Amino acid sequence: MVELVLFVITAVAALAGAVTVVTARNPVHSAMGLFGTLFSLAVIYVVNLAHLVAAVQVIVYAGAVMTLFLFVIMLIGVDKAEDTSEHLPRQRTLVAVLGAAVGLVVVALIVSGRFVWVPAGGGDVEIPNGTVQAVAEPLFTTWILAFEVTALLLTIAAAGAIALAYFKRGLIREEHE
């Protein structure tokens, strides 16, 4: 019961935050909405015993990434006017119709199959333990290769950022010289 109440509160907060992100006119409000969503999700993670994910969510997303967002917004300027006119005619209607169609198909399929939502589960599924120790062990045994490949992604990000930021000094030399 407590879980349900907690879920409802945080789920509503998460959705409200998500709606704010899209609808707010002021980018700072959008950033704050995102913050609310991320934080609510962290609470849901804690309820599901995913302590590590919750901590990472708060520290990395709500902490570091959000700060970065705010910095960028401040640097660009909050009150800078933006051209919000749309160039693709009837785009909104089209998106609404297609989105509703996809949503309907998904809902219909799930409702028609709701009693076998997780057929693999059965009765013997252990409740996952998401504490830091419990995550660390598989991370460095079963998932070691995935972990290392993720490290490659960081290398790519660093190399890519340098390459893309460098362009003013290293102007391309003339072709056919």
Next chain:
Amino acid sequence: MIFPDVSWAAIAPEIALVAGAVAILLVDVQWKPEPRVLGGIVALSVVAAAVLSVGQWFRLDTPSDITIPFGGMIAFDRVSVLARFVLLAVTAMGVAGGWRLFERLGRRAAEALALVLLATVGFSFMASSIHLVMIFLGLEVGSISLYVLAGITRERPDSDEAAMKYFLLGSFASAVFIYGVALLFAGTGRLALLGQRAFLDANIVTRPAVLLIGMALVIVGLGFKVSAAPFHTWAPDVYQGAPAGVVGFMAAGAKIGGFAALTRILFTGFPLMADEWASVVAIISALSMGIGVVLALVQDDVRRMLAYSGVAHAGFILTGVVAGAAAEPGIWFYLAAYTIQLVAGFAIVAAVTGSAAGRSGLDAFAGLAVRSPFLAAAFTVTLLGMAGIPLTSGFVAKFGVFVSAWQAGFSWLVIVAVLASVVAFGVYLRVIVVMYMREPGEAASPTPSTAARWMLVAATVSTILFGVLPQPLLDLARNAFSV
């Protein structure tokens, strides 16, 4: 104390490539060498990876010899080694064919070359993964490198635009893919492909809604990566805006990685649901062929033409996918033949209209036969190979996948494919006519780099050789599969 299930032999080629990428970045920081030195490091690490792959091939005795190290993340089998051979060939040819670009990039050449190697690592992992999470990681490592490479000549707005478009649409496709992975996990309780297959073997799923949605989303996500219609809209703009010297590698690498992952997921994970996915893949295939050839006909830019023809080729390869695991040797022959032609085609585009430039109007190719008979001849062979003229590798490739699809009972798809091939011939003939029949304008004679020349010779020879004598390559492909 639990120790990870490490198999150095299984990832040795990838380690060589990563070592090369890291070495390039470090050497560049310390000594700021000429691009030539960095190219040498690329060559060294690609050759090392190729040699290690050959070693892997002989270490694995038979096609059915498969081990699954790293806690079931990747498969150590001949299929992944074969995919890596194709990938390494494309990487080497891509760097050689676009070498002028890396020379002109100045200080950015190190990052660009390192990203090419890292993208190769990503696609190579995509090919060897047998676990959905690992496939996703390989996909991201490869794709994110490509997003940066598309925008590496940022001083041109269209390159910037290409990178942005590719990044946004690519991220969206990745999100679709990972949503599909989540639903497949929800439907089977497993992420390893062999585990999912075992689950479907042992259980009858009476209401497979979650599984079907998951599979559809996975197919859409990978369909984007291989630029199959109707998920192809990014391809023409990206191929046109990105620097010509690297487009060939981008397009070929993404196709190899995408098809490797798609075949692995469908054939290894869900062969028991072939009735469900085969019809969907067949429709995507027919759409890709139709849209690809028709739109390729009306393009006035050679790169957009090659992009739409790439959409059509994705459709042709999908005719093999429809046929199931029996078509796998044919699919890999097609991928090998086509990606080499693709890289060669863009190397010629880079030589004619500039390796760092965007846009390559058809007019720039007028009278190329007079200005540079070598390039015109190489482009002619490449285009005829793409068209699938007999005595080129493209013909053998098309024949192989069409026969598989026909035997699998998809005769309507084969008829569409043959019709599309006929129209596609017109697409390629148009460029050949412009090269040989039109008067050359004031434009200077293009001078490809020595590396590009050798690479074009190799590509042309392989296109003809595998057309006349396809048996060795076909046997190699067949030896990788236990069908």
